[in-house]
Amino acid sequence: MEAGAPTGADDRARPWDQDELLRLMDVRPDGPGRYTAPAHGPAGRNVVEAGQLVADAVVAASKEIPGQRVTSATMIFSRAARHDDEITVELDVPHRGRTYSTVQARAVQQGKVRGAGLILMGADAGDLVASTAPMPDVPRPDELNPFEPPEMLVGGREIRVVDDAYDWDPGHVGPPELFVWTRFAAAPPAGYLHAALMTQSTTHWTIAAALRPHAGYSEAMAHKTISTGILTATVSYHSDVDVTQWLLYANQVVYTGRGMTQSEGRVYAEDGRLVASYSVQGMIRPLTGTAPVSGTTL
Template sequence: MLRIFDVMPSGENRFTGESDGGGRQVVDGTQLLAQAIVAVAKRLPDKEIRSARAVFSRTVDATEPVDFEVDVVHEGRTMASANVAVRQRGRRRAMVSVLADAPTPDVIRHQAPRPDVAGPAEAHPVHMPMTGRELRVVDVVDLRSPEEVGPPELYAWLRYEPIPTHPALAKALVAHFTGHLSVSATMRAHEGVGTSQAHRTISTGVMTVAVAFHEPVRWDGWLLYSHESTQVGAGMSYVRGQVHTESGELLASFTQEAMIRPLTADHSAVPAQARL
Protein backbone atom coordinates (compact mmCIF):
# COMPACT_ATOMS: atom_id res chain seq x y z
CA MET A 1 0.00 0.00 0.00
CA LEU A 2 1.32 3.43 -0.96
CA ARG A 3 0.41 6.69 0.77
CA ILE A 4 0.63 9.81 -1.40
CA PHE A 5 -0.33 13.43 -0.85
CA ASP A 6 1.44 15.59 -3.42
CA VAL A 7 0.79 13.39 -6.46
CA MET A 8 0.72 16.23 -8.99
CA PRO A 9 3.97 17.75 -10.33
CA SER A 10 5.47 20.91 -8.88
CA GLY A 11 3.15 23.84 -9.42
CA GLU A 12 0.09 21.60 -9.90
CA ASN A 13 -0.34 20.08 -6.44
CA ARG A 14 -2.83 22.56 -5.00
CA PHE A 15 -6.44 21.54 -4.82
CA THR A 16 -9.04 23.42 -6.79
CA GLY A 17 -12.15 24.09 -4.76
CA GLU A 18 -15.17 26.33 -4.39
CA SER A 19 -17.37 27.45 -1.57
CA ASP A 20 -20.22 25.07 -0.79
CA GLY A 21 -22.43 27.99 0.26
CA GLY A 22 -21.51 27.63 3.91
CA GLY A 23 -18.11 29.25 3.63
CA ARG A 24 -16.07 26.03 3.38
CA GLN A 25 -13.58 25.52 0.55
CA VAL A 26 -14.60 22.14 -0.90
CA VAL A 27 -12.39 20.16 -3.29
CA ASP A 28 -13.87 19.24 -6.66
CA GLY A 29 -14.50 15.50 -6.79
CA THR A 30 -12.77 15.24 -10.15
CA GLN A 31 -9.65 16.81 -8.62
CA LEU A 32 -9.51 13.77 -6.34
CA LEU A 33 -10.16 11.48 -9.32
CA ALA A 34 -7.33 13.11 -11.28
CA GLN A 35 -4.87 12.82 -8.40
CA ALA A 36 -5.83 9.17 -7.84
CA ILE A 37 -5.05 8.47 -11.52
CA VAL A 38 -1.57 9.95 -11.10
CA ALA A 39 -1.03 8.05 -7.85
CA VAL A 40 -1.79 4.70 -9.50
CA ALA A 41 0.37 5.60 -12.51
CA LYS A 42 3.28 6.19 -10.13
CA ARG A 43 2.71 2.79 -8.52
CA LEU A 44 2.32 1.00 -11.90
CA PRO A 45 4.84 2.84 -14.13
CA ASP A 46 4.92 0.13 -16.82
CA LYS A 47 1.14 0.26 -17.45
CA GLU A 48 -1.26 2.75 -19.07
CA ILE A 49 -4.30 3.96 -17.11
CA ARG A 50 -7.34 2.78 -19.05
CA SER A 51 -10.26 3.69 -16.78
CA ALA A 52 -11.14 4.99 -13.34
CA ARG A 53 -14.38 5.12 -11.35
CA ALA A 54 -14.77 7.28 -8.27
CA VAL A 55 -17.44 7.31 -5.56
CA PHE A 56 -17.45 10.46 -3.44
CA SER A 57 -18.79 9.77 0.06
CA ARG A 58 -17.88 12.95 1.94
CA THR A 59 -16.63 16.42 1.09
CA VAL A 60 -12.91 17.21 1.26
CA ASP A 61 -11.64 20.45 2.77
CA ALA A 62 -9.21 22.21 0.40
CA THR A 63 -7.30 23.76 3.31
CA GLU A 64 -6.21 20.48 4.94
CA PRO A 65 -3.90 17.61 3.87
CA VAL A 66 -5.33 14.59 2.10
CA ASP A 67 -3.93 11.04 1.94
CA PHE A 68 -4.19 8.85 -1.17
CA GLU A 69 -3.73 5.18 -0.23
CA VAL A 70 -3.06 2.95 -3.24
CA ASP A 71 -3.88 -0.74 -2.82
CA VAL A 72 -2.89 -2.86 -5.84
CA VAL A 73 -5.49 -5.60 -6.31
CA HIS A 74 -3.82 -7.30 -9.28
CA GLU A 75 -0.55 -6.70 -11.12
CA GLY A 76 -0.15 -9.04 -14.07
CA ARG A 77 1.92 -8.97 -17.23
CA THR A 78 -0.72 -7.15 -19.28
CA MET A 79 -3.48 -6.07 -16.85
CA ALA A 80 -3.48 -4.45 -13.44
CA SER A 81 -6.02 -2.90 -11.09
CA ALA A 82 -5.87 -0.83 -7.94
CA ASN A 83 -8.15 0.82 -5.40
CA VAL A 84 -7.36 4.26 -4.03
CA ALA A 85 -8.77 5.36 -0.67
CA VAL A 86 -8.92 9.14 -0.30
CA ARG A 87 -8.69 10.04 3.39
CA GLN A 88 -8.77 13.25 5.39
CA ARG A 89 -8.55 13.54 9.18
CA GLY A 90 -8.56 9.75 9.38
CA ARG A 91 -11.89 9.33 7.56
CA ARG A 92 -12.38 7.88 4.11
CA ARG A 93 -13.82 10.56 1.81
CA ALA A 94 -13.79 8.82 -1.58
CA MET A 95 -12.88 5.56 -3.28
CA VAL A 96 -11.40 5.30 -6.77
CA SER A 97 -11.05 2.02 -8.70
CA VAL A 98 -8.47 2.14 -11.49
CA LEU A 99 -7.82 -0.28 -14.37
CA ALA A 100 -4.44 -0.27 -16.12
CA ASP A 101 -2.93 -2.35 -18.90
CA ALA A 102 -0.27 -2.64 -21.58
CA PRO A 103 -2.01 -1.58 -24.84
CA THR A 104 -1.83 -4.03 -27.75
CA PRO A 105 -2.20 -3.62 -31.54
CA ASP A 106 -5.74 -3.20 -32.87
CA VAL A 107 -7.83 -6.21 -33.81
CA ILE A 108 -10.65 -3.86 -34.79
CA ARG A 109 -11.23 -0.14 -34.17
CA HIS A 110 -14.04 2.37 -34.48
CA GLN A 111 -15.10 5.48 -32.58
CA ALA A 112 -18.05 7.82 -32.25
CA PRO A 113 -17.70 10.94 -34.43
CA ARG A 114 -17.27 14.38 -32.92
CA PRO A 115 -20.64 16.15 -32.49
CA ASP A 116 -21.41 18.66 -35.21
CA VAL A 117 -21.56 21.81 -33.08
CA ALA A 118 -20.16 25.31 -33.35
CA GLY A 119 -16.42 25.56 -32.94
CA PRO A 120 -14.51 27.38 -30.19
CA ALA A 121 -14.40 30.64 -32.16
CA GLU A 122 -18.23 30.83 -32.10
CA ALA A 123 -18.66 29.58 -28.51
CA HIS A 124 -19.18 31.81 -25.45
CA PRO A 125 -16.23 32.39 -23.07
CA VAL A 126 -16.93 31.27 -19.51
CA HIS A 127 -15.02 32.32 -16.40
CA MET A 128 -14.27 29.13 -14.44
CA PRO A 129 -10.90 29.78 -12.80
CA MET A 130 -8.01 27.39 -13.28
CA THR A 131 -4.55 28.57 -14.22
CA GLY A 132 -3.75 27.63 -17.82
CA ARG A 133 -7.30 26.70 -18.86
CA GLU A 134 -9.63 28.51 -21.26
CA LEU A 135 -13.31 27.48 -21.41
CA ARG A 136 -15.95 28.28 -24.02
CA VAL A 137 -19.50 26.87 -24.09
CA VAL A 138 -21.64 26.34 -27.19
CA ASP A 139 -25.03 28.16 -27.37
CA VAL A 140 -25.24 28.97 -23.64
CA VAL A 141 -24.24 32.37 -22.26
CA ASP A 142 -24.86 31.89 -18.51
CA LEU A 143 -24.37 28.30 -17.37
CA ARG A 144 -25.83 28.99 -13.93
CA SER A 145 -28.98 30.83 -14.94
CA PRO A 146 -32.44 29.25 -14.42
CA GLU A 147 -33.50 31.10 -17.58
CA GLU A 148 -31.13 29.11 -19.82
CA VAL A 149 -33.54 26.47 -21.11
CA GLY A 150 -32.88 23.93 -23.85
CA PRO A 151 -32.15 20.25 -24.44
CA PRO A 152 -30.47 18.47 -21.49
CA GLU A 153 -27.03 18.67 -23.08
CA LEU A 154 -23.98 20.93 -23.05
CA TYR A 155 -20.93 21.21 -25.29
CA ALA A 156 -17.81 22.85 -23.93
CA TRP A 157 -14.50 23.66 -25.61
CA LEU A 158 -11.40 23.65 -23.43
CA ARG A 159 -7.83 24.65 -24.16
CA TYR A 160 -4.96 23.98 -21.77
CA GLU A 161 -1.55 25.63 -21.68
CA PRO A 162 0.72 23.83 -21.28
CA ILE A 163 -0.53 20.41 -22.38
CA PRO A 164 1.17 17.71 -20.26
CA THR A 165 3.54 15.43 -22.12
CA HIS A 166 3.43 12.66 -19.50
CA PRO A 167 0.55 10.27 -20.36
CA ALA A 168 -0.76 9.98 -16.80
CA LEU A 169 -0.81 13.75 -16.31
CA ALA A 170 -2.59 14.22 -19.65
CA LYS A 171 -5.25 11.70 -18.59
CA ALA A 172 -5.60 13.32 -15.18
CA LEU A 173 -6.20 16.67 -16.88
CA VAL A 174 -8.83 15.15 -19.21
CA ALA A 175 -10.56 13.54 -16.21
CA HIS A 176 -10.54 16.74 -14.17
CA PHE A 177 -13.28 18.46 -16.20
CA THR A 178 -15.62 15.47 -16.56
CA GLY A 179 -17.72 16.47 -13.55
CA HIS A 180 -17.95 20.24 -13.94
CA LEU A 181 -20.97 20.72 -16.25
CA SER A 182 -23.11 17.63 -15.82
CA VAL A 183 -25.53 19.16 -13.29
CA SER A 184 -25.90 22.24 -15.50
CA ALA A 185 -26.64 19.99 -18.49
CA THR A 186 -29.37 18.21 -16.49
CA MET A 187 -30.97 21.39 -15.17
CA ARG A 188 -31.00 23.06 -18.59
CA ALA A 189 -34.11 21.09 -19.59
CA HIS A 190 -36.14 22.49 -16.65
CA GLU A 191 -37.33 26.08 -16.65
CA GLY A 192 -36.74 27.93 -13.39
CA VAL A 193 -33.93 25.64 -12.21
CA GLY A 194 -30.24 26.46 -12.49
CA THR A 195 -26.96 25.87 -10.72
CA SER A 196 -27.08 29.42 -9.30
CA GLN A 197 -29.52 27.87 -6.79
CA ALA A 198 -27.06 25.15 -5.74
CA HIS A 199 -26.37 25.06 -1.99
CA ARG A 200 -28.92 27.82 -1.50
CA THR A 201 -32.34 26.40 -2.32
CA ILE A 202 -31.28 23.16 -4.06
CA SER A 203 -28.75 20.66 -2.78
CA THR A 204 -26.41 19.37 -5.49
CA GLY A 205 -23.33 17.20 -5.39
CA VAL A 206 -21.36 14.89 -7.66
CA MET A 207 -21.60 11.35 -6.29
CA THR A 208 -19.81 9.23 -8.92
CA VAL A 209 -17.65 9.83 -11.98
CA ALA A 210 -16.34 7.13 -14.31
CA VAL A 211 -13.95 7.82 -17.18
CA ALA A 212 -12.51 5.47 -19.84
CA PHE A 213 -9.47 6.50 -21.88
CA HIS A 214 -9.20 5.44 -25.52
CA GLU A 215 -5.56 5.14 -26.51
CA PRO A 216 -3.66 7.12 -27.58
CA VAL A 217 -4.54 10.11 -25.39
CA ARG A 218 -2.73 13.09 -26.91
CA TRP A 219 -3.90 16.32 -28.48
CA ASP A 220 -3.08 19.84 -29.60
CA GLY A 221 -5.31 22.89 -29.31
CA TRP A 222 -8.93 22.57 -28.18
CA LEU A 223 -10.87 19.68 -26.64
CA LEU A 224 -14.65 19.27 -26.96
CA TYR A 225 -16.51 17.91 -23.91
CA SER A 226 -20.01 16.66 -24.78
CA HIS A 227 -22.57 16.15 -21.99
CA GLU A 228 -25.96 14.45 -22.36
CA SER A 229 -28.30 14.02 -19.41
CA THR A 230 -30.32 10.87 -20.12
CA GLN A 231 -32.31 10.77 -16.85
CA VAL A 232 -33.07 12.72 -13.71
CA GLY A 233 -35.49 11.79 -10.94
CA ALA A 234 -35.77 10.55 -7.36
CA GLY A 235 -33.05 13.02 -6.38
CA MET A 236 -30.35 11.76 -8.76
CA SER A 237 -29.24 12.61 -12.30
CA TYR A 238 -27.30 10.56 -14.84
CA VAL A 239 -25.10 12.09 -17.52
CA ARG A 240 -22.90 10.51 -20.17
CA GLY A 241 -20.26 12.28 -22.19
CA GLN A 242 -17.31 12.15 -24.56
CA VAL A 243 -14.08 14.06 -25.07
CA HIS A 244 -12.97 14.72 -28.66
CA THR A 245 -10.06 16.61 -30.11
CA GLU A 246 -10.84 19.48 -32.45
CA SER A 247 -9.76 17.25 -35.36
CA GLY A 248 -12.27 14.56 -34.31
CA GLU A 249 -10.30 11.94 -32.36
CA LEU A 250 -12.20 10.41 -29.42
CA LEU A 251 -9.91 10.52 -26.37
CA ALA A 252 -12.25 9.49 -23.56
CA SER A 253 -15.81 8.66 -22.55
CA PHE A 254 -17.33 9.39 -19.14
CA THR A 255 -20.45 9.10 -17.00
CA GLN A 256 -21.57 10.95 -13.90
CA GLU A 257 -24.21 10.53 -11.20
CA ALA A 258 -25.13 13.63 -9.21
CA MET A 259 -27.48 14.47 -6.36
CA ILE A 260 -30.13 17.13 -7.12
CA ARG A 261 -32.44 17.54 -4.15
CA PRO A 262 -34.39 20.32 -2.43
CA LEU A 263 -32.98 21.82 0.73
CA THR A 264 -36.50 22.11 2.17
CA ALA A 265 -38.69 19.18 3.10
CA ASP A 266 -41.75 20.56 1.30
CA HIS A 267 -39.92 20.74 -2.08
CA SER A 268 -40.95 24.40 -2.45
CA ALA A 269 -37.48 25.27 -3.72
CA VAL A 270 -38.22 23.47 -6.98
CA PRO A 271 -40.81 25.11 -9.29
CA ALA A 272 -43.92 23.00 -9.80
CA GLN A 273 -43.36 22.75 -13.58
CA ALA A 274 -39.93 21.22 -12.99
CA ARG A 275 -41.02 18.52 -10.55
CA LEU A 276 -41.79 14.90 -11.47
Protein backbone atom coordinates (compact mmCIF):
# COMPACT_ATOMS: atom_id res chain seq x y z
CA MET A 1 0.00 0.00 0.00
CA GLU A 2 1.15 3.55 -0.65
CA ALA A 3 2.51 5.40 2.33
CA GLY A 4 -0.33 7.27 3.98
CA ALA A 5 -3.09 5.84 1.79
CA PRO A 6 -6.32 6.94 3.46
CA THR A 7 -7.68 3.46 4.17
CA GLY A 8 -9.03 3.75 7.68
CA ALA A 9 -7.75 7.30 8.16
CA ASP A 10 -10.00 9.66 10.10
CA ASP A 11 -11.65 12.87 8.91
CA ARG A 12 -8.61 14.99 9.85
CA ALA A 13 -6.47 13.45 7.14
CA ARG A 14 -5.66 15.62 4.14
CA PRO A 15 -6.65 14.12 0.80
CA TRP A 16 -3.87 12.49 -1.19
CA ASP A 17 -3.58 14.53 -4.37
CA GLN A 18 -0.93 16.25 -6.46
CA ASP A 19 -1.15 19.46 -4.45
CA GLU A 20 -0.56 17.57 -1.21
CA LEU A 21 2.47 15.73 -2.62
CA LEU A 22 3.94 19.06 -3.71
CA ARG A 23 3.19 20.64 -0.33
CA LEU A 24 5.07 17.83 1.40
CA MET A 25 8.05 17.84 -0.96
CA ASP A 26 8.50 21.59 -1.55
CA VAL A 27 10.61 21.94 1.59
CA ARG A 28 10.89 25.38 3.22
CA PRO A 29 14.15 27.09 4.29
CA ASP A 30 14.50 26.88 8.08
CA GLY A 31 17.93 28.29 8.86
CA PRO A 32 21.38 27.75 7.30
CA GLY A 33 21.49 24.37 5.59
CA ARG A 34 18.09 23.38 7.01
CA TYR A 35 14.80 22.81 5.24
CA THR A 36 11.48 21.64 6.65
CA ALA A 37 8.88 19.34 5.11
CA PRO A 38 5.45 19.73 6.75
CA ALA A 39 3.50 16.88 8.28
CA HIS A 40 0.74 15.27 6.26
CA GLY A 41 -1.30 14.32 9.32
CA PRO A 42 -3.21 11.15 10.19
CA ALA A 43 -2.84 8.35 7.66
CA GLY A 44 -3.97 4.76 7.27
CA ARG A 45 -0.34 3.63 7.27
CA ASN A 46 1.87 6.10 9.09
CA VAL A 47 5.06 5.52 7.07
CA VAL A 48 6.51 7.99 4.57
CA GLU A 49 7.36 6.61 1.12
CA ALA A 50 11.13 6.28 0.66
CA GLY A 51 10.95 8.10 -2.69
CA GLN A 52 9.36 11.07 -0.94
CA LEU A 53 12.41 11.44 1.32
CA VAL A 54 14.71 11.39 -1.71
CA ALA A 55 12.49 14.01 -3.34
CA ASP A 56 12.67 16.19 -0.21
CA ALA A 57 16.46 16.09 -0.42
CA VAL A 58 16.42 16.87 -4.16
CA VAL A 59 14.28 19.96 -3.59
CA ALA A 60 16.41 21.10 -0.64
CA ALA A 61 19.65 20.74 -2.61
CA SER A 62 18.12 22.58 -5.59
CA LYS A 63 17.24 25.52 -3.33
CA GLU A 64 20.63 25.43 -1.57
CA ILE A 65 22.57 25.61 -4.88
CA PRO A 66 20.16 27.29 -7.31
CA GLY A 67 22.65 27.72 -10.15
CA GLN A 68 23.02 23.96 -10.64
CA ARG A 69 20.68 21.03 -11.13
CA VAL A 70 20.62 17.68 -9.35
CA THR A 71 22.39 15.07 -11.49
CA SER A 72 22.16 12.18 -9.02
CA ALA A 73 20.80 11.46 -5.55
CA THR A 74 21.32 8.43 -3.34
CA MET A 75 19.88 7.72 0.10
CA ILE A 76 20.00 4.96 2.70
CA PHE A 77 16.86 4.60 4.84
CA SER A 78 17.68 3.57 8.40
CA ARG A 79 14.40 4.30 10.19
CA ALA A 80 10.81 4.84 9.16
CA ALA A 81 9.61 8.45 8.95
CA ARG A 82 6.07 9.27 10.07
CA HIS A 83 3.38 11.23 8.23
CA ASP A 84 2.10 12.95 11.38
CA ASP A 85 5.23 14.98 12.15
CA GLU A 86 7.37 17.34 10.12
CA ILE A 87 10.69 16.24 8.63
CA THR A 88 13.86 18.33 8.65
CA VAL A 89 16.36 18.03 5.80
CA GLU A 90 19.84 18.97 6.98
CA LEU A 91 22.46 19.76 4.33
CA ASP A 92 26.23 19.97 4.35
CA VAL A 93 28.11 21.15 1.25
CA PRO A 94 31.68 19.75 1.40
CA HIS A 95 32.39 20.96 -2.12
CA ARG A 96 30.75 23.83 -4.00
CA GLY A 97 32.29 24.15 -7.46
CA ARG A 98 31.53 25.95 -10.70
CA THR A 99 30.95 22.67 -12.55
CA TYR A 100 29.91 20.21 -9.84
CA SER A 101 28.96 20.43 -6.17
CA THR A 102 28.58 17.76 -3.51
CA VAL A 103 25.75 17.90 -0.99
CA GLN A 104 25.31 15.61 2.02
CA ALA A 105 21.68 15.30 3.12
CA ARG A 106 20.01 13.90 6.23
CA ALA A 107 16.28 13.49 6.74
CA VAL A 108 15.67 13.95 10.48
CA GLN A 109 12.48 13.52 12.46
CA GLN A 110 12.08 13.79 16.23
CA GLY A 111 15.86 14.12 16.56
CA LYS A 112 16.64 10.85 14.78
CA VAL A 113 18.10 10.37 11.30
CA ARG A 114 15.56 8.60 9.07
CA GLY A 115 17.61 8.67 5.88
CA ALA A 116 21.06 9.87 4.86
CA GLY A 117 22.37 10.46 1.40
CA LEU A 118 24.60 12.20 -1.08
CA ILE A 119 23.56 14.48 -3.92
CA LEU A 120 25.64 15.54 -6.90
CA MET A 121 24.78 18.93 -8.40
CA GLY A 122 26.04 20.05 -11.78
CA ALA A 123 26.09 22.96 -14.19
CA ASP A 124 24.56 22.08 -17.57
CA ALA A 125 26.65 21.80 -20.71
CA GLY A 126 25.98 21.03 -24.36
CA ASP A 127 26.33 17.53 -25.79
CA LEU A 128 29.82 16.58 -26.91
CA VAL A 129 28.50 13.12 -27.73
CA ALA A 130 25.08 11.65 -26.96
CA SER A 131 23.43 8.23 -26.82
CA THR A 132 20.71 6.54 -24.81
CA ALA A 133 19.38 3.08 -24.00
CA PRO A 134 16.34 2.38 -26.19
CA MET A 135 12.85 2.59 -24.74
CA PRO A 136 11.15 -0.81 -24.19
CA ASP A 137 8.60 -1.82 -26.79
CA VAL A 138 5.46 -1.79 -24.65
CA PRO A 139 1.87 -0.68 -25.27
CA ARG A 140 1.16 3.04 -25.08
CA PRO A 141 -0.92 4.32 -22.15
CA ASP A 142 -4.06 4.89 -24.26
CA GLU A 143 -4.05 1.16 -24.97
CA LEU A 144 -4.08 0.21 -21.27
CA ASN A 145 -6.62 0.11 -18.46
CA PRO A 146 -6.55 2.79 -15.75
CA PHE A 147 -4.97 1.48 -12.55
CA GLU A 148 -7.12 2.79 -9.70
CA PRO A 149 -6.95 0.68 -6.52
CA PRO A 150 -8.32 2.81 -3.64
CA GLU A 151 -5.17 2.42 -1.55
CA MET A 152 -3.02 3.94 -4.32
CA LEU A 153 -5.22 6.78 -5.52
CA VAL A 154 -3.62 10.22 -5.67
CA GLY A 155 -5.88 12.91 -7.07
CA GLY A 156 -4.46 14.36 -10.27
CA ARG A 157 -2.22 11.34 -10.97
CA GLU A 158 -3.00 8.70 -13.58
CA ILE A 159 -1.38 5.26 -13.62
CA ARG A 160 -1.50 2.62 -16.35
CA VAL A 161 0.23 -0.75 -15.83
CA VAL A 162 1.34 -2.82 -18.83
CA ASP A 163 -0.44 -6.22 -18.93
CA ASP A 164 -2.27 -5.31 -15.69
CA ALA A 165 0.81 -6.83 -14.05
CA TYR A 166 0.48 -5.09 -10.69
CA ASP A 167 -1.71 -7.77 -9.13
CA TRP A 168 -2.51 -8.60 -5.50
CA ASP A 169 -3.55 -12.18 -6.36
CA PRO A 170 -0.77 -14.51 -5.06
CA GLY A 171 -1.84 -17.09 -7.65
CA HIS A 172 -0.88 -14.88 -10.59
CA VAL A 173 2.77 -15.15 -11.55
CA GLY A 174 4.94 -13.45 -14.14
CA PRO A 175 8.48 -12.20 -14.77
CA PRO A 176 10.10 -9.95 -12.13
CA GLU A 177 9.35 -6.68 -13.88
CA LEU A 178 6.78 -3.91 -14.03
CA PHE A 179 6.24 -1.36 -16.79
CA VAL A 180 4.14 1.52 -15.54
CA TRP A 181 2.98 4.77 -17.17
CA THR A 182 2.19 7.78 -14.99
CA ARG A 183 1.30 11.42 -15.49
CA PHE A 184 0.01 14.33 -13.41
CA ALA A 185 -2.75 16.78 -14.26
CA ALA A 186 -0.97 20.06 -13.55
CA ALA A 187 2.55 21.40 -14.14
CA PRO A 188 4.48 22.39 -10.99
CA PRO A 189 6.02 25.88 -11.05
CA ALA A 190 9.68 24.75 -10.98
CA GLY A 191 11.78 22.11 -12.72
CA TYR A 192 13.00 20.64 -9.44
CA LEU A 193 9.36 20.02 -8.44
CA HIS A 194 8.80 18.08 -11.67
CA ALA A 195 11.90 16.06 -10.69
CA ALA A 196 10.52 15.56 -7.17
CA LEU A 197 7.18 14.18 -8.39
CA MET A 198 9.01 11.86 -10.79
CA THR A 199 11.38 10.74 -8.00
CA GLN A 200 8.62 9.94 -5.53
CA SER A 201 7.43 7.05 -7.72
CA THR A 202 10.82 5.39 -8.25
CA THR A 203 10.47 3.34 -5.06
CA HIS A 204 6.92 2.17 -5.78
CA TRP A 205 7.53 -0.89 -7.92
CA THR A 206 10.43 -3.00 -6.60
CA ILE A 207 8.67 -5.25 -4.08
CA ALA A 208 5.67 -6.01 -6.27
CA ALA A 209 7.94 -6.87 -9.20
CA ALA A 210 10.17 -9.06 -7.01
CA LEU A 211 7.19 -11.10 -5.76
CA ARG A 212 5.62 -11.67 -9.21
CA PRO A 213 7.50 -14.89 -10.09
CA HIS A 214 6.71 -16.56 -6.76
CA ALA A 215 3.35 -18.32 -6.44
CA GLY A 216 1.75 -17.80 -3.06
CA TYR A 217 3.19 -14.32 -2.53
CA SER A 218 1.96 -10.88 -3.52
CA GLU A 219 2.10 -7.24 -2.51
CA ALA A 220 -1.18 -7.74 -0.60
CA MET A 221 0.83 -9.62 2.06
CA ALA A 222 3.17 -6.69 2.75
CA HIS A 223 3.12 -5.55 6.39
CA LYS A 224 0.69 -8.39 7.22
CA THR A 225 2.58 -11.67 6.86
CA ILE A 226 5.80 -10.42 5.27
CA SER A 227 7.95 -7.41 6.14
CA THR A 228 8.94 -5.19 3.22
CA GLY A 229 10.73 -1.90 2.92
CA ILE A 230 13.14 0.18 0.88
CA LEU A 231 16.75 0.13 2.10
CA THR A 232 18.56 2.25 -0.50
CA ALA A 233 17.63 4.22 -3.60
CA THR A 234 19.77 5.97 -6.19
CA VAL A 235 18.33 8.17 -8.94
CA SER A 236 20.27 9.74 -11.83
CA TYR A 237 18.66 12.65 -13.68
CA HIS A 238 19.44 12.78 -17.39
CA SER A 239 16.95 15.05 -19.13
CA ASP A 240 14.38 17.66 -18.19
CA VAL A 241 11.13 16.00 -17.15
CA ASP A 242 7.54 17.14 -17.61
CA VAL A 243 5.25 15.20 -15.29
CA THR A 244 2.13 16.33 -17.17
CA GLN A 245 3.27 14.11 -20.06
CA TRP A 246 3.21 10.32 -19.81
CA LEU A 247 6.33 8.82 -18.20
CA LEU A 248 7.20 5.13 -18.47
CA TYR A 249 8.84 3.50 -15.43
CA ALA A 250 10.58 0.37 -16.69
CA ASN A 251 11.43 -1.55 -13.51
CA GLN A 252 13.26 -4.90 -13.63
CA VAL A 253 14.36 -6.92 -10.61
CA VAL A 254 17.83 -8.39 -11.06
CA TYR A 255 18.17 -10.28 -7.78
CA THR A 256 15.99 -11.54 -4.92
CA GLY A 257 17.36 -13.58 -2.04
CA ARG A 258 18.81 -13.47 1.47
CA GLY A 259 15.92 -11.29 2.57
CA MET A 260 16.69 -8.61 -0.03
CA THR A 261 15.83 -7.64 -3.57
CA GLN A 262 17.53 -5.38 -6.12
CA SER A 263 15.90 -3.62 -9.05
CA GLU A 264 17.10 -1.44 -11.90
CA GLY A 265 14.81 1.09 -13.50
CA ARG A 266 14.59 3.67 -16.22
CA VAL A 267 12.13 6.51 -16.74
CA TYR A 268 11.28 7.43 -20.32
CA ALA A 269 9.24 10.27 -21.76
CA GLU A 270 6.59 9.16 -24.24
CA ASP A 271 8.79 10.43 -27.10
CA GLY A 272 11.50 7.92 -26.10
CA ARG A 273 13.85 10.26 -24.24
CA LEU A 274 15.51 8.71 -21.20
CA VAL A 275 14.86 11.26 -18.46
CA ALA A 276 16.16 9.29 -15.45
CA SER A 277 17.50 5.94 -14.30
CA TYR A 278 17.44 4.42 -10.84
CA SER A 279 18.37 1.45 -8.67
CA VAL A 280 16.48 0.35 -5.57
CA GLN A 281 17.41 -2.18 -2.90
CA GLY A 282 14.53 -3.54 -0.88
CA MET A 283 13.82 -5.90 2.01
CA ILE A 284 11.52 -8.96 1.88
CA ARG A 285 11.46 -10.97 5.12
CA PRO A 286 9.04 -12.82 7.36
CA LEU A 287 7.07 -10.42 9.53
CA THR A 288 8.46 -10.47 13.05
CA GLY A 289 6.35 -7.74 14.62
CA THR A 290 9.17 -5.20 14.64
CA ALA A 291 8.90 -1.71 13.17
CA PRO A 292 9.65 -1.34 9.42
CA VAL A 293 13.18 -0.37 8.45
CA SER A 294 12.17 2.25 5.91
CA GLY A 295 9.45 3.68 3.75
CA THR A 296 6.68 1.41 2.59
CA THR A 297 7.09 -0.09 -0.86
CA LEU A 298 4.91 -0.43 -3.91
